Amino acid sequence: MExxxxxxxxxxxxxxxxxxxxxxxxxxxPRGCFFGFLGPNGAGKTTTIKMLMxxxxxxxxxxxxxxxxxxxxxMEIKRLIGLVPDETLLFDHLTGGEFLxxxxxxYGLQQSVARERSRELLGLFEMDGHGRKLITEYSxxxxxxxxxxxSLIHRPQLFLMDEPFEGVDAVGxxxxxxxxxxxxxxxxxxxxxxxxxxxxxRLCDRVAIIHDxxxxxxxxxADVHSGSGNLEETFVRVVGGGRTTESLDWL
Amino acid sequence: MVRASAGSVIFTGIISLLWYSxxxxxxxATAVAMAxxxxxxxxxxxxxxxxxxxxxxWQVFPVIMAxxxxxxxxxxxxxxxxxxxxxxxxxTLLRISVAVEVMVVTAGAVAGLLCNREAKLTAPLALLVxxxxxxxxxxxxxxxxxxxxxxxxxxxxxxxxIVLAATLPQAFLVIGPPQWILKLLGPLPAVFSLLxxxxxxxxxxxxxxxxxxxxxxxxxxxxxxxxRRQFDxxxxxxxxxxxxxxxxxxxxASAWAERIFGLPTRILPDPLGAxxxxxxxxLSRAPRFRLVLLMGCVLGQVLWLPQTMSRHxxxxxxxxxxxxxxxxxxxxxxxxxxxxNAFGFDRAATQLFFVTPVHFSQVLLAKNVIxxxxxxxxxxxxxxxxxxxxxxxxxxKIGEAFAVVYTCSIFLMAMGNLGSVYQARAxxxxxxxxxxxxxxxxxxxxxxxxVLALPILLAYGxxxxxxxxAAFYGVLLIDVLIGAGVYWVAxxxxxxxxxxxxxxxxxxxxxxxxxxxxx
Numbered sequence: 057m058e059x060x061x062x063x064x065x066x067x068x069x070x071x072x073x074x075x076x077x078x079x080x081x082x083x084x085x086p087r088g089c090f091f092g093f094l095g096p097n098g099a100g101k102t103t104t105i106k107m108l109m110x111x112x113x114x115x116x117x118x119x120x121x122x123x124x125x126x127x128x129x130x131m132e133i134k135r136l137i138g139l140v141p142d143e144t145l146l147f148d149h150l151t152g153g154e155f156l157x158x159x160x161x162x163y164g165l166q167q168s169v170a171r172e173r174s175r176e177l178l179g180l181f182e183m184d185g186h187g188r189k190l191i192t193e194y195s196x197x198x199x200x201x202x203x204x205x206x207s208l209i210h211r212p213q214l215f216l217m218d219e220p221f222e223g224v225d226a227v228g229x230x231x232x233x234x235x236x237x238x239x240x241x242x243x244x245x246x247x248x249x250x251x252x253x254x255x256x257x258r259l260c261d262r263v264a265i266i267h268d269x270x271x272x273x274x275x276x277x278a279d280v281h282s283g284s285g286n287l288e289e290t291f292v293r294v295v296g297g298g299r300t301t302e303s304l305d306w307l
Numbered sequence: 308m309v310r311a312s313a314g315s316v317i318f319t320g321i322i323s324l325l326w327y328s329x330x331x332x333x334x335x336a337t338a339v340a341m342a343x344x345x346x347x348x349x350x351x352x353x354x355x356x357x358x359x360x361x362x363x364x365w366q367v368f369p370v371i372m373a374x375x376x377x378x379x380x381x382x383x384x385x386x387x388x389x390x391x392x393x394x395x396x397x398x399t400l401l402r403i404s405v406a407v408e409v410m411v412v413t414a415g416a417v418a419g420l421l422c423n424r425e426a427k428l429t430a431p432l433a434l435l436v437x438x439x440x441x442x443x444x445x446x447x448x449x450x451x452x453x454x455x456x457x458x459x460x461x462x463x464x465x466x467x468x469i470v471l472a473a474t475l476p477q478a479f480l481v482i483g484p485p486q487w488i489l490k491l492l493g494p495l496p497a498v499f500s501l502l503x504x505x506x507x508x509x510x511x512x513x514x515x516x517x518x519x520x521x522x523x524x525x526x527x528x529x530x531x532x533x534x535r536r537q538f539d540x541x542x543x544x545x546x547x548x549x550x551x552x553x554x555x556x557x558x559x560a561s562a563w564a565e566r567i568f569g570l571p572t573r574i575l576p577d578p579l580g581a582x583x584x585x586x587x588x589x590l591s592r593a594p595r596f597r598l599v600l601l602m603g604c605v606l607g608q609v610l611w612l613p614q615t616m617s618r619h620x621x622x623x624x625x626x627x628x629x630x631x632x633x634x635x636x637x638x639x640x641x642x643x644x645x646x647x648n649a650f651g652f653d654r655a656a657t658q659l660f661f662v663t664p665v666h667f668s669q670v671l672l673a674k675n676v677i678x679x680x681x682x683x684x685x686x687x688x689x690x691x692x693x694x695x696x697x698x699x700x701x702x703x704k705i706g707e708a709f710a711v712v713y714t715c716s717i718f719l720m721a722m723g724n725l726g727s728v729y730q731a732r733a734x735x736x737x738x739x740x741x742x743x744x745x746x747x748x749x750x751x752x753x754x755x756x757x758v759l760a761l762p763i764l765l766a767y768g769x770x771x772x773x774x775x776x777a778a779f780y781g782v783l784l785i786d787v788l789i790g791a792g793v794y795w796v797a798x799x800x801x802x803x804x805x806x807x808x809x810x811x812x813x814x815x816x817x818x819x820x821x822x823x824x825x826x
Contacts, residue, residue, distance in 0.1 A: 112810050
């Protein structure tokens with residue numbers, strides 16, 4: 057099982073109405089990898105990650121996470137993965153500490169262990185001053201910090217993160233990046249989507265780009281740098297961007 | 308955005324058609340009465356109370372029902388360059404949604420007056436002015452209450468006060484008003500003739516002239532000024548500041564509260580204990596739920612108490628089953644958020660139940676356990692109130708109320724688990740004034756509740772037929788066994804449905820409020 061990839065997606069397809077949000081996606085993410093999954097708006101990133109999380113059922117194709125098949129082995133998979141979705145999973149009338157403890161217990165931790173880890177994580181994310189505030193009073197960045205902390209509490213082997221740095225200040229983002237790099241050093245795999253290409257470029261070993269539901273690039277970051285120079289140029293070239301505002305007379 | 312299915316639209320359309328058809332029939336009857344000059348003597352006595360009822364329906368009932376029609380989220384629209392006067396106009400027009408039924412019947416009255424050759428031409432105009440008065444007043448009241456309801460403790464006390472005040476007339480009708488109130492009201496009849504519905508009646512019936520018109524217009528202008536002033540104040544109102552005034556986030560949670568929150572964990576194993584504890588914390592802090600719980604505990608009592616305390620009501624069915632009536636009525640109020648839309652307050656956070664290694668059946672079970680905790684709470688609350696008021700409630704009656712409510716609850720939980728999956732709808736727990744049930748669910752409940760009442764009615768029927776309490780409890784026991792079977796089947800169905808409809812359910816629960824929301 058340890059030799060199986062962290063994520064193996066084969067011919068994945070998801071259709072909404074008449075439009076294929078994900079169209080025949082084939083993707084392999086090796087274990088211990090920091091993997092960036094990029095794409096323009098509406099490309100299918102969030103749909104893909106939702107299918108990996110088990111929040112959306114594919115129309116066809118297979119998904120294996122850590123060698124386990126989704127959805128038949130969903131319960132085993134869920135014990136091993138940590139999630140930071142785009143929409144936060146936070147119960148906003150709990151305090152940050154209560155929420156973390158609750159998540160820990162949902163992942164099978166004993167109450168005392170969950171409580172202790174919750175306290176430590178709040179300290180780690182510099183949230184211990186806000187531990188008694190209700191989540192509804194938190195800013196967007198604070199919510200992301202709590203969501204990230206919740207993904208760590210049960211020490212997962214695989215992290216699925218959809219825009220984890222969105223709305224987070226530079227200090228918080230730095231903290232989160234360091235934590236994630238630490239996790240990868242300890243053997244975890246991180247699969248994240250982000251629009252912040254500089255962050256992806258700095259953190260990720262491999263990067264894939266999805267466009268109109270299809271995978272258009274899957275390379276090691278080293279190859280991206282040795283090729284066209286930087287990730288932004290590669291991204292724009294691959295997704296066919298470059299429209300300017302000159303076509304609008306009134307702008 | 309979640310689109311309603313064709314079936315859902317048709318179903319809602321049929322229910323709406325039936326509902327509004329009844330009022331349309333009322334409008335036609337009103338039109339016929341207004342068009343007939345021979346109806347004048349009847350209208351003279353019937354029109355003032357009818358207009359007063361219209362006023363109550365427009366102004367008071369939405370407050371009691373905590374449901375305020377379509378409303379604008381003003382703050383979202385303030386970023387656009389729209390003049391405040393236009394926003395006020397929009398908000399006022401949306402008040403029509405609170406009393407569409409009244410508008411329909413009034414339209415009938417106007418049509419009837421136009422056909423009545425003996426009626427003055429200004430008569431229908433007076434009705435229109437009365438409607439405009441109500442629109443402005445409704446706007447102002449909504450704004451005032453909206454601000455007050457943002458303040459934590461004011462909210463609950465305000466609703467309690469309004470509910471109690473709204474039932475005073477009924478109480479006085481049944482038990483008679485105290486003498487000191489009669490003395491106080493003594494000189495007021497002269498003032499009553501200056502009230503808007505009285506003035507409108509006089510003008511419509513032809514006995515009012517220039518003075519009545521001036522007074523009615525003065526009322527309307529006053530309502531406009533009140534509504535506009537409150538609307539402007541609401542635009543400048545800082546919700547977050549108001550909420551933070553009544554909250555002390557850094558204060559240590561009280562020890563007794565922590566002990567209560569921690570109780571489920573002492574009794575139930577994780578993850579069930581964790582989920583029940585979370586629900587207990589969450590719901591006890593959610594303004595909307597606190598309001599619904601308060602109404603559940605209080606509304607039934609104020610409705611049935613006058614009947615019980617009346618001079619002749621001591622031997623009535625209501626009096627002898629007061630506790631059961633109150634607690635069953637509370638189930639109706641609590642049913643939406645505890646049973647039929649159990650994930651409503653969780654909204655997008657419901658996803659957590661699908662991504663953690665917890666079987667969905669355990670999630671539903673946790674929702675059911677928390678529902679029963681609050682049902683038991685309101686049962687105990689009502690029982691204590693009965694003792695305080697020295698109502699004739701015996702241990703046998705208390706036991707009967709508990710047995711009936713718990714039996715009903717088994718069926719409610721069964722249907723509710725299915726409803727929570729099939730008819731999931733996001734509810735903002737911070738909004739006290741939004742109705743959480745979809746139109747389709749509300750219509751379904753009109754059919755479901757009578758069916759759910761059947762097992763209980765059978766038990767009472769058995770008691771009546773055999774004149775035996777043993778027969779009553781015997782049938783109730785059979786109901787419990789049937790209920791357990793129904794619950795088990797419904798649980799299986801709900802879990803299976805959640806697996807299939809998960810995406811649709813989560814999409815519906817992830818819906819935010821737009822600038823105009825309907826309730």
